[in-house]
Amino acid sequence: MATSDAPHPTVVVDRVSRKFEVAADLPRVRVGSSRLRRLVSSARPRSKMTVHALRNVSFVAHSGEAIGIVGTNGSGKSTLLGLIAGLDMPSRGEVVATSQPMLLGVGAALQQDLPGITNTRLGLLALGFTPDRVELTIPRVLEIAGIGDAIYRPIRTYSSGMSSRLRFAIAAAAEPEILLLDEILSTGDAASVQRAEERMAEVRERAGTVFLVSHAAKTIQETCTRALWLHNGTLVQDGPAEETAEAYRWWAWNVAKGETQIADSLMEKALDSRRGVSEAEQEVESLRPHTQESKHP
Structure with missing residues (x-):
């Protein structure tokens, strides 16, 4: 950058x-x-x-x-x-x-049956993060998303707002x-x-x-x-x-x-x-x- x-x-x-x-x-x-x-x-x-x-x-x-x-x-x-x-x-x-x-829209894909934390790891890996960097970045994603313990629940249980916030947090973490x-x-x-x-x-x-x-x-x-x-x-x-x-x-x-x-x-x-x-x-x-x-x- x-x-x-x-x-x-x-x-x-x-x-x-x-x-x-x-x-x-x-x-x-x-x-x-x-x-x-x-x-x-x-x-x-x-x-x-x-x-x-x-x-x-x-x-x-x-x-x-x-x-x-x-x-x-x-x-x-x-x-x-x-x-x-x-x-x-x-x-x-x-x-x-x-x-x-990097384009982030309301239709960005998340795996509906997987927990938010797993989607976060997969999303960061897809963005080119190494496994070590993924683990270092997850706390920042959770801070930006602000969805609390819901991060451990399947995405299908999220409201549209929660899903949107998580997608944004994953993309923004890529800087x-x-x-x-x-x-x-x-x-x-x-x-x-x-x-x-x-x-x-x-x-x-x-x-x-x-x-x-x-x-x-x-x-x-x-x-x-x-x-x-x-x-x-x-x-x-x-x-x-x-x-x-x-x-x-x-x-x-x-x-x-x-x-x-x-x-x-x-x-x-x-x-x-x-x-x-x-x-x-x-x-x-x-x-x-x-x-x-x-x-x-």
Whole structure:
């Protein structure tokens, strides 16, 4: 892990687009009897449609930053994290990272019939820890997770919050340079969220970078230094977490309240100005000659 005090680029997302071809049941013209309709339907190939999950997204993440990603369902937040983690490939553009990012989401796998302590050992071994280092690290994992004696019970007896806290603790113990959190702070009580936030701060203090996807804009405002607002795969705004998340919150509030005209006006203004986006694209442009050296799969 880098230890320089001077901020440096850790992730470069360069003109990234991602589209998916998905099956779709489009409306069909009714023909003849019900039996004939079934025969025609079974013989006809299913229609496909293209979903643009991300559209020409560019930005640079730096050491010491905690970057929140906000947007409604389907805006491209989790798709972006998957691309940064190297779990998926862009349809166009590229993602460059200085080290292998670690993605932790609410769906991270744990062995349901095994106790938490066994899952912890297996998780740390899977992260490349030696057996001796595993035993030295377990107390730290238990401290971060804060689930007490439940660590000795099977995972299937855990609440979703307890499972989430244990997954986070295992990943955080690996001290990654680039930590990706997908809705991981949306479960758990205030104390567990506080522990997670403290761990995120530790990663940043070691010149690391944290990405946090959350539906709660308030969480982004409280825990992040910077925020990206995605809408229908487009980067709408890139700037300080407080103002970016607040802009998203105000738009989302009007949508929820049925204030369609106000919400549409806010989105139109946001898309017209795209605050901070041009600056982000210019920074990517300045780094582009160097992005081929450390491209991860």
